[in-house]
Every structure is written in C-alpha cells, then in structure tokens.
Amino acid sequence: MRSPIDSYLADLYTDLLALTSGTPYQGIPAMADADTSKxxxxxxxxxxxxxHVGDAELPFSIQSISKPFSYALALDDNGQDAVDEKIDVEPSGDAFNEISLARGTGRPANAMINAGAIATISLVNDEESSRFERILEHFSAAAGRQLQYSEAIFASEMRTGHRNRAxxxxxxxxNIIEKDPTPVLEDYFRACAVMVSTNDLAMMAATLANGGTQPRTGEQVMSKxxxxxxxxxxxxxxxxDDAGSWIAAVGLPAKSGVGGGLIAVLPGQIGLAIYSPALDPHGSSVRGLAASERISADMGLHFVRAARLGRSVIREHYDITQVPSRTRHxxxxxxxxxxxxxxxxxxxxxxxxxxxGTESMVREISELEGTIELxxxxxxxxxxxxxxxxRMINQLxxxxxxxxxxLALVQEHVFEPLASIQAFPNRNEAVEWAEFTLLARHGSPELVPTEVAIRDFAALTPLExxxxxxxxxxMEESRIEDGRILRTPGQEFGGVYFILSGKVVTSTVQAGRLVRHATLSAGMTFGEMALGGEGEQTTRVTVEGRLHxxxxSAAAINRLEAEAPEVALRFWKAVARDAYTRVEANIKDSENPLH
Incomplete structure (x- = not known):
C-alpha cells in the first residue's frame, strides 16, 4: 500500500511546481544556467x-549547506572553546557573503556566513591527511555513500570568488586564519563544490537529527x-538575514545553499531536504522555502510543538492467532x-x-503483505x-x-477526530470482531451458525x-430482548442455558470496572459454571441483540436426577467435559504473554 506520506509529498510537489519565481545564482558562472524546472x-x-518525490537523485553542488558539517568537524577536531575563540555564535543579520567581522578581534559572527565558514575550514585538522580529504570523508559518512566534488564548479568559484578571497x-x-589563506580558500571552494542529491542531503540532515549517528550505517559521524x-x-x-522569519514560520534548524538546496532538521525525528535552483533575494530556494513552511505546518514539525524523540511508538506487533478472543467457536x-x-x-x-512515531507505524502497516486483511x-x-x-491514521x-x-482501533475513550474508524473498548472485542469477519469471508455458514437445535449442541455430543x-x-423456552441482564454474580445456580440463536456477553467486575469476558452465541451454553464457587454465579450475563x-432449570435437573438418575449422570459428565475443555482453553489463554 502506498504510504500517506508518499501521497502527501506527491500532492505538495504538484502544487509547488506552479511556483516559478526566482532565478538561479549568478555569482558562479557554472551554475548560472541551472534548470529551474528541476x-x-x-x-x-x-x-x-x-x-522522496521529484528529481531526488539529480546531483547539484552542496554550496553553503556544507557549512554546518564542516563546523561540526572543526568542533570535534578542536573542541568548542578553541573554535569559539575564532568564530562567534551570534546572528549577523547580514547576507551570506557580507564582509562583516567583529571590530578589534576580527571574529566572524557565526560559522554559517561565508567569513565564518572560511575560518571553520582553517580549523579542520590536516596533520594526518589532507584537509579536504577529511572534509569529503566527513560529508560522505554523513550521506552514507562516497561523494565527489565538481572540478568545473570549483574552477568557476576560483575564478569569480573575489569577495570570498577578500x-x-x-x-x-x-590572525583568525593563522597561515596562508589561499589553501584554506581553495578547500572552502572544494567543499562548496561537493556534489550531492536531495536524497543525500536528507540523509545528512537525518544524521544531525540522529545525534550525529548516520541512520543507515550506524557510524558516529560527529559527536553529540x-x-x-x-x-x-x-x-x-x-x-x-531571513533567520527570524524562518524560525517563526518553520521552526526548524536549517541551512540553505545557492546551489538550490535546503535542509531542515527536527532533532530526534527527521531530516528534510529540498532542491530547486530558483532563488529568492536572500539566496534561498523559493520552492524550498514554500515546501518547508507547508511541511512544517501540515506535519506539526515546529520545534515548539514537536520537541520530543522520534522513536518508534510500536510496542508489539502480532497476529490474532497469538491472542484468540474468549468467544466460544x-x-x-x-x-x-x-x-x-x-x-x-x-x-x-x-x-x-x-x-x-506515527510515520514509523504508518510505514510498517503500509509495508504489510497484501494478504493482511484486517x-x-x-x-x-x-x-x-x-x-x-x-490525519495520517485517517489516510491510512x-x-x-x-x-x-x-483498519480498526482499540481505545477506551473514543478520540473524536478518529470517530469515523470502527473502534472497540478493549482488545478482546476487537479480536472477536476480526475472528467473525474472517470466518464470514473464508468459511462456510455452518462454522458460524445463526440458529442451532438442541440435538446439535456440542456440549451434548456424548449423549444418545x-x-x-x-x-x-x-427445558423452558424463552425469547429475550437486547440489553437484559440474565444472571449476576452471587446468584445461586439457576440451571443450564442453551442458546438457540442470538448472543450473550459474560463480564466480571475488576477494580471497580465491568470487564467483558466472553461472547457466547448459537450452540453454546452457560450457567453450569455456577456449580463451581459453592454453587454461585461468578459472572454477569447480558443479552446482546435478540436472544432465543x-x-x-435447577428444579428440572432435580426432577431428572430423581426420575432418571442414569440420564442425569450422563448429562453431568457431558457438561463437565465441555466445561473442563473451556477452562483449560482459558488457562492457556491467560498464560499467553501477550495478554
């Protein structure tokens, strides 16, 4: 079955294709003619x-989305204090390529603007292997596959990157950069020219969301x-300079790049990536911004609402053969x-x-084999x-x-927005429904008889x-309306009841609450169990629907015992055998660890 999330993304993609404003970044000639239809x-x-949806495998240059990953690598190489001495953590309020350094110290405002990102590259350790090799290895580990960089885009940036050179x-x-800045600048340009797909960026963002552990490989790419x-x-x-508007509208840590990419991270839950090369005046993807706002609002991802771990909410998953209902079949x-x-x-x-959490559940159900009916x-x-x-459960x-x-639900109190989905107050009733549904679909009518004659009762099979x-x-014959209580706990033995048609529900009081115990239908008996427990009724018996x-009665049994004791003895043996079979089944059922 197609996941509701796939359907949602497909619809969103179609909607935003109509958004055609913006232009590709003109500051790097090799990227100026990017196809804005992508x-x-x-x-x-x-x-x-x-x-994913759309051109998710199309490669493009990572550009400024490289900055968070280079920054994390520098932090792990040097420690936070050493990095803070060189690069501040304050919003600049300026464009990404603004020449803005702190007076006196020359510290860049943060590692996300170009000045801070160039300083970051200088802090990446290059003692054991080349700096860029380590950067590319780091990016590749976060993506979960080996990445490459574009020589053409690197060369184009080297020719035109005069502001970055300044x-x-x-x-x-x-002295923020302590040695010759040229090799540092070259590695910065190479880092920006690393080629990624939207799927790569989503995995890199998910690595950040996962506390630095790559979700697929399990590698700890960066420290928590x-x-x-x-x-x-x-x-x-x-x-x-659009950070305030972004955090108010979308509410996720994010990074854009002039290559047309954009990532956003919901810690503990997801990594989001979007690619569309038409940019707004801030240098961010027009469709990327629109998609992020829609996804955040529609999926409730703003950090104020969703700042909880995204671990799976699935506690157990099993089929009903492991937890049969207490219905007698x-x-x-x-x-x-x-x-x-x-x-x-x-x-x-x-x-x-x-x-x-809902996503993990929906995905698991969407991937169930087609033979699963309920x-x-x-x-x-x-x-x-x-x-x-x-929304996702209703779509499911x-x-x-x-x-x-x-799809059916088990919920003690019906959650109104899910009221359109069939619901049961406990698992036993849900399993009972599933059993009868499967029997009706795959069995013959006699397996679930609607009317049974006395001679056909299983409890009386041993008798002539x-x-x-x-x-x-x-026997005394009765027809009884829905809802009537036939027996209550504590009543003396009243006889053995034979259901010709209809149903009764047996229930017990547990912790002050009435708990449904079993459903009995045509061909089944009740009342004989009262002979245990000092001859008193132990459950409440309630009619469900019309009952025949x-x-x-106890008086009739006494009469039988007086007039034909050998028949009475055979009757009690048959009833005792049937009752023992049911008790044994209940014991096995109660020993099931899933109950």
Whole structure:
C-alpha cells in the first residue's frame, strides 16, 4: 500500500511546481544556467527510511549547506572553546557573503556566513591527511555513500570568488586564519563544490537529527556535543538575514545553499531536504522555502510543538492467532481461524503519536503483505495524538479500504477526530470482531451458525438422541430482548442455558470496572459454571441483540436426577467435559504473554 506520506509529498510537489519565481545564482558562472524546472523533496527518518518525490537523485553542488558539517568537524577536531575563540555564535543579520567581522578581534559572527565558514575550514585538522580529504570523508559518512566534488564548479568559484578571497585575507590579517589563506580558500571552494542529491542531503540532515549517528550505517559521524552546537547555530543563523522569519514560520534548524538546496532538521525525528535552483533575494530556494513552511505546518514539525524523540511508538506487533478472543467457536471455526487468523494483525502503540512515531507505524502497516486483511491499532497506551497523527491514521484507513482491507482501533475513550474508524473498548472485542469477519469471508455458514437445535449442541455430543430428547422435554423456552441482564454474580445456580440463536456477553467486575469476558452465541451454553464457587454465579450475563434460548432449570435437573438418575449422570459428565475443555482453553489463554 502506498504510504500517506508518499501521497502527501506527491500532492505538495504538484502544487509547488506552479511556483516559478526566482532565478538561479549568478555569482558562479557554472551554475548560472541551472534548470529551474528541476525540483525534489526528500524526507529521511532517524531510522534511515527516505520518502522522496521529484528529481531526488539529480546531483547539484552542496554550496553553503556544507557549512554546518564542516563546523561540526572543526568542533570535534578542536573542541568548542578553541573554535569559539575564532568564530562567534551570534546572528549577523547580514547576507551570506557580507564582509562583516567583529571590530578589534576580527571574529566572524557565526560559522554559517561565508567569513565564518572560511575560518571553520582553517580549523579542520590536516596533520594526518589532507584537509579536504577529511572534509569529503566527513560529508560522505554523513550521506552514507562516497561523494565527489565538481572540478568545473570549483574552477568557476576560483575564478569569480573575489569577495570570498577578500574575506580570507581579512581573516588572516586578524590572525583568525593563522597561515596562508589561499589553501584554506581553495578547500572552502572544494567543499562548496561537493556534489550531492536531495536524497543525500536528507540523509545528512537525518544524521544531525540522529545525534550525529548516520541512520543507515550506524557510524558516529560527529559527536553529540558538536551536533548540539551546530544545530543551535543553524537555528539562529542558518538562514542568514531571513533567520527570524524562518524560525517563526518553520521552526526548524536549517541551512540553505545557492546551489538550490535546503535542509531542515527536527532533532530526534527527521531530516528534510529540498532542491530547486530558483532563488529568492536572500539566496534561498523559493520552492524550498514554500515546501518547508507547508511541511512544517501540515506535519506539526515546529520545534515548539514537536520537541520530543522520534522513536518508534510500536510496542508489539502480532497476529490474532497469538491472542484468540474468549468467544466460544465451533470446532470447525477454531480450525479455520488457526489457518486464516494470520490475516488479521494487531499493532500496539504507546507514548506520543507525533509525526515521527506515527510515520514509523504508518510505514510498517503500509509495508504489510497484501494478504493482511484486517489491521487493529491498539491505542490504549497512547498519551497524546497530534493533529498530523490523526490525519495520517485517517489516510491510512482510507488507503487500506481502497484495497479492500480494514483498519480498526482499540481505545477506551473514543478520540473524536478518529470517530469515523470502527473502534472497540478493549482488545478482546476487537479480536472477536476480526475472528467473525474472517470466518464470514473464508468459511462456510455452518462454522458460524445463526440458529442451532438442541440435538446439535456440542456440549451434548456424548449423549444418545433419547437422552437429549428427554432433556429437551424438561427445558423452558424463552425469547429475550437486547440489553437484559440474565444472571449476576452471587446468584445461586439457576440451571443450564442453551442458546438457540442470538448472543450473550459474560463480564466480571475488576477494580471497580465491568470487564467483558466472553461472547457466547448459537450452540453454546452457560450457567453450569455456577456449580463451581459453592454453587454461585461468578459472572454477569447480558443479552446482546435478540436472544432465543432454552433453559434446563435447577428444579428440572432435580426432577431428572430423581426420575432418571442414569440420564442425569450422563448429562453431568457431558457438561463437565465441555466445561473442563473451556477452562483449560482459558488457562492457556491467560498464560499467553501477550495478554
């Protein structure tokens, strides 16, 4: 099944294709004629899954998006204090290439503007291998694959990068760069000329979101301390003189590049990357900004709302054969359910259903085999459901329905925005529904009979037809309306009830609450268990729908014992055997660790 996230990104992509304002960056001749029709969006989770749409594999130069990753490398090489001596962490309020150094010290305002980024490159250790080799290795580790740089774009920047050359020499004059600035500048240009795809950038952003651990390879690319400082500076400075507007509207640490790329990071949850080379006056992708605002708003990603870890909310995932309901089925139905029960799955969720946790759940369900017909989401341990989670669950239900499959919920209190989805107050009732649904789809009518004659009751199978006829002659027949309580705990033994058609529900009081225990339908009996527990009824029995039954009362049983004790003995043996079978099944059920 197609994931709702894939569908959302596809719709967003189509909407934003109509946005055609902006022009490619003209300051680097090799990039001035970039194709503005190219557009891609990629979203990577912290467990390494990528959703993408458009030209997500198209290579382009990373440009200023290199800056956060170079900064993290410099922090790990030198430590925060040493880097802070050279580069401040304050928003500049200036354009990315502004010549703005602190009076007296010459310190750049931050590592996201060009002056700070050039100073950052000078701090990357080059004692064991060349500086750029280490930078490229670092970028590649974050992307999860080997990256290359463009000689053509590097050469173009070298020819035209006069302002950056001036910045490098100014930094040298203040001893921010302590050696010849030319090699530093060359490595800066090479770093900007590294070629990436939108998918690469999404994985690099997800590495930042994942505390510096590459989601797919598991490599610790940068320390958590370096990531914390890098994301902090990205939050306040990553979008240059548009940073305030960005953080108010989108609310994510971000970095744009004049190559048309843009990344945004939701710590603990996702990395977002967008590519579209038409830029606004601030040097950021026009479609990239629009897409980021839409995604943040629609998915509830603003850090004020979503600052929680994006770990999976799935606690357990299993099929209903592992947790059969307490409904008594015919022998044939039990055998069929053992075969087809794997077509109904239960997914237990816990914690907060925000974007990242809901995404992991939706992805797992979307990837289920097509043979899975019924999916039950158990929400009883969910603490909070965000609007995006509600939207995604509803979309999941629609997607499953379009394929002839069904989503159902288990929730003690119905969450109103999910009211359109079938819900049950506990797992047993949900499993019961799933069992009857599968039996109706895959079985014959006799497996779930709607009406059963006394002679066909499984409990009476050991008896001869003459014995059954004698018992039936002593029975009282009744037709009872929905909702009536037939038996309550503590009542003395009232006889054995035989359900001819309809259903009853047995329930018990646990911790002050009425808990549904089992559903009994046509062909089943109740009441005989009261002979245990000193002859008292132990459960409440309530009619569900219209009920047709026959009762062998206590007085009728006494009469049978007096008039035909051998028939009474055979009857009690049959009933005891049937009751023992049910008790044994309940014991096995209660020992199941999933209960």
């Amino acid at each position: 557009f891609a969006i990629a979203l990577a989770t912290v467990d390494g899954h990528i959703y 910045l490098a020499h100014l930094l040298r004059s203040f 301390e370096a990531v914390q400082r890098t994301l902090s500076v990205m939050t306040t400075c990553g979008m240059y 015919t022998e044939g139905a039990v055998k069929l359910l053992a075969e087809v029960g794997i077509r109904a799955h239960i997914v237990e969720l816990g914690g907060d259903l925000l974007f990242a 999916v039950i989401l158990d929400l009883r341990r969910v603490d909070e459901i965000d609007q995006i989670a509600v 239900a629609d997607g499953l329905a379009a394929e002839g499959r069904t 037809s003459t014995d059954i006829a004698r018992l039936e002659a002593l 039954l026959k009762k062998l």
